Amino acid sequence: MIALERVFRTYVMGDQTLHALDDVSERIEHGEYVAVMGPSGSGKSTLLNIVGCLDRPSRGVYRLDGVEVGSLSDDALSAIRRDKIGFIFQTFHLVPRLSAAENVAFPMVFAGVSRAERTERVATALDAVGLAERATHRPSELSGGERQRVAIARATVMRPQVLLADEPTGNLDSAAGRQVLDLVENMNASGLTLVVVTHNPAVAARAGRVLMMRDGRIEERLVGADLLERGVGTASESAP
Amino acid sequence: MTLIDLGQFALTALNRHRVRTSFSLVGVAIGVTAVVLLTSLGEGARRYVTGQFASLGSNLIVIVPGRNETTGTYPGVGAGVPNDLTLDDALALERGLPRLRVLAPISMGNETVSSGNRSRQVIVVGSTRSFLDARELRMARGEFLPENEINWTGQVAVLGAGVADELFPGERAVGRTVRVGDWRMRVIGVLASFGTQIGMDLDAITIIPVATGLRMFDRSSLFRILVKTHSSGDMSGVCDRAIEILTERHDEEDVTCVTQESVVSSLSSILGVLTLALGGIAAVSLSVAGIGIMNVMLVSVSERRQEIGLLKAVGARSGQILAVFLTEAVLISVSGGVVGLLLGRAVVSIVLWIFPSFPLVVPLWAAVAALATSVVVGVIFGTLPARRATQLDPVAALAGR
Numbered sequence: 174m175i176a177l178e179r180v181f182r183t184y185v186m187g188d189q190t191l192h193a194l195d196d197v198s199e200r201i202e203h204g205e206y207v208a209v210m211g212p213s214g215s216g217k218s219t220l221l222n223i224v225g226c227l228d229r230p231s232r233g234v235y236r237l238d239g240v241e242v243g244s245l246s247d248d249a250l251s252a253i254r255r256d257k258i259g260f261i262f263q264t265f266h267l268v269p270r271l272s273a274a275e276n277v278a279f280p281m282v283f284a285g286v287s288r289a290e291r292t293e294r295v296a297t298a299l300d301a302v303g304l305a306e307r308a309t310h311r312p313s314e315l316s317g318g319e320r321q322r323v324a325i326a327r328a329t330v331m332r333p334q335v336l337l338a339d340e341p342t343g344n345l346d347s348a349a350g351r352q353v354l355d356l357v358e359n360m361n362a363s364g365l366t367l368v369v370v371t372h373n374p375a376v377a378a379r380a381g382r383v384l385m386m387r388d389g390r391i392e393e394r395l396v397g398a399d400l401l402e403r404g405v406g407t408a409s410e411s412a413p
Numbered sequence: 414m415t416l417i418d419l420g421q422f423a424l425t426a427l428n429r430h431r432v433r434t435s436f437s438l439v440g441v442a443i444g445v446t447a448v449v450l451l452t453s454l455g456e457g458a459r460r461y462v463t464g465q466f467a468s469l470g471s472n473l474i475v476i477v478p479g480r481n482e483t484t485g486t487y488p489g490v491g492a493g494v495p496n497d498l499t500l501d502d503a504l505a506l507e508r509g510l511p512r513l514r515v516l517a518p519i520s521m522g523n524e525t526v527s528s529g530n531r532s533r534q535v536i537v538v539g540s541t542r543s544f545l546d547a548r549e550l551r552m553a554r555g556e557f558l559p560e561n562e563i564n565w566t567g568q569v570a571v572l573g574a575g576v577a578d579e580l581f582p583g584e585r586a587v588g589r590t591v592r593v594g595d596w597r598m599r600v601i602g603v604l605a606s607f608g609t610q611i612g613m614d615l616d617a618i619t620i621i622p623v624a625t626g627l628r629m630f631d632r633s634s635l636f637r638i639l640v641k642t643h644s645s646g647d648m649s650g651v652c653d654r655a656i657e658i659l660t661e662r663h664d665e666e667d668v669t670c671v672t673q674e675s676v677v678s679s680l681s682s683i684l685g686v687l688t689l690a691l692g693g694i695a696a697v698s699l700s701v702a703g704i705g706i707m708n709v710m711l712v713s714v715s716e717r718r719q720e721i722g723l724l725k726a727v728g729a730r731s732g733q734i735l736a737v738f739l740t741e742a743v744l745i746s747v748s749g750g751v752v753g754l755l756l757g758r759a760v761v762s763i764v765l766w767i768f769p770s771f772p773l774v775v776p777l778w779a780a781v782a783a784l785a786t787s788v789v790v791g792v793i794f795g796t797l798p799a800r801r802a803t804q805l806d807p808v809a810a811l812a813g814r
Contacts, residue, residue, distance in 0.1 A: 227726060227807045248730045255728020266723045266811065270429045280727035282418050327727070 175201040175224055175335070175366070180233035182219050182389075193219040194230070195389035201368065203334070206361045208377035208397065209370045211386030217370045218339055220386070224368060225258050225337045226250045238334075255284050259328030261357070263340035265320045267312040267327075273319075274299065274308040277326045284331060298326035302356055318349025325356055335366040342376060354379060374400055414733055423740040430713070434745060437705040441749025441790065442756060444699035445783045449757025451695045452779035455688025457772030463681045466673060472514070472645040473547070473673040474652050476506070476638040476659070480669055495667035497634035500563050500624065502659055509658045510651060512642040517543040518563065518623050519637050522630035524594040526572075526619050528580040535576055536618045537593060539626020547639040550615070553577075555587035555602030557620075564624040570598040574606035575616035593619060594629055648672040692779055699786055702749065703794035710742050710798035721802050722810030731803040738802050742795020743788060750787030754780055 182194035193216045201207050201224075209217040222228040223235060226242055229250075235242045237253065245253070254260075267276045277295045286294070299305050302322035312320050321341060328336055336357060342350030354376065361367040369380060377383045378400040385393040395403075427434045478498040503518040510516070520539035525532050544550070545557045557571055570593060577586040577600075586600050598621065607615040627633065642651055652670035660666045714721070724734050758780075761773050 283729040
């Protein structure tokens, strides 16, 4: 369970203080599917980074499964990211010199998973994203959708509780984007907590809940399905 | 994460930038080659010199007038001026030393040797027939100094091969007369060509009877006395006995007795230090190579910010990230070290193939030290870039900032 209590994240730039997160409180239960929407600079990525333990709150409390994360050491945070959290990025962040299989194995190498088990889990994970045939291909030999699917396999190979996706379809055409969303939603259906940051209402509308952010605050909490009815943006033009 | 994982991961990274990886590798290789070459020169010199001394035989002792220890008194007082080491002393030693095989008293001076209008400045060694045995000389022609009383002042000379060639080119020297200083001498023999033996060019000396030498050089003291024993055990015991005999005769301890062993070991240690110094100088070039590695690794870290961000996102600990980049640096430096070692060894082999007598030996310790140093260079100069990688903020790194 993700619990944010009065979380602030401020950056000091020269003599200016920037409130990337400004008093955010939110609970996300196990297995939820939450979309975070908002214009650029509204703090949605910062929220995702804090939830993913890549960043710490400047003030306030973030509890992940009851553990107060802000007070943990860097190595303890690393361990949480390794064991509980999977990341998917807009730009995929695959290591270009490694094959698809090696990219998927990447987190397991640093987690100390044995070689034999790695091979097995890589095969399963690639199979789950439908890329078993492409295991030996380099990222440069894969399409955008395939790259993101490799990234999904990598994000889930450590069997995390939470999958955090920052604009996962931002660089994909609509067919590939839909495939990617279908994949992560299937994983959500089997119990994985899913948080998707997007500025695309059609993507956000698929989530159970939508957090609308502006200026570092959660301005509105909606049910995903309501988003389309309200006609925020034009869903048809930006279908995922 | 196992060492194999680390190595594999580092190799994929290095493989991606073969050109700059190999440039920094070559830097290390040149450094290590320099270490190997310079130390093998030094080691070669050490072995050559000590070998030369050792070839005199381990059953040799040398007695020199004067003590080479501080006596605790003012110069000129007490033991300040040593007594002469005389021919009588030599005779006393000859009678008193145990296991004695030969004893060769030596007087020495620098004189002009001439024949007709040819002349040459040579080292003139005064000695006895025993000198032949003590220095293991061979004759090319004629005879060496005859067996005779130690104070025989016969006017005969034995010429070194080079001296004979110069004074009597293409002619027989034996039986001819030469002028040594103001003395006229009859040439009775010519030494076989020998080459340089411990700092003395035996081809360029002239040997005369020891007593003749003392008079010619107007000296009362011998230059030194060479003693060879029948067996080589307990040479310092023989030295002790020699000093005892001479102390009794001089009423004070005013001679120094050196065993061949002690000369070899002190020379060896002096030249060993020289080799070390040469190696140290060459090692400077290794640190330059280290800076090359640091440069390459810094570029690599800044190019791979996103990868580092990803490492952090998937939960790699700081120590692991440090290990990843250190492994790359050490891989560069160690492969450079191995290449340098092989290159150095190859150069030495080629030089030895062309000049077989050139004293050049790759010392094992230098090879080991060069490799170890290259590891250390990799670690030292890889640490700064690797630490920089671990200190990146994961969010900024992922964004490529």
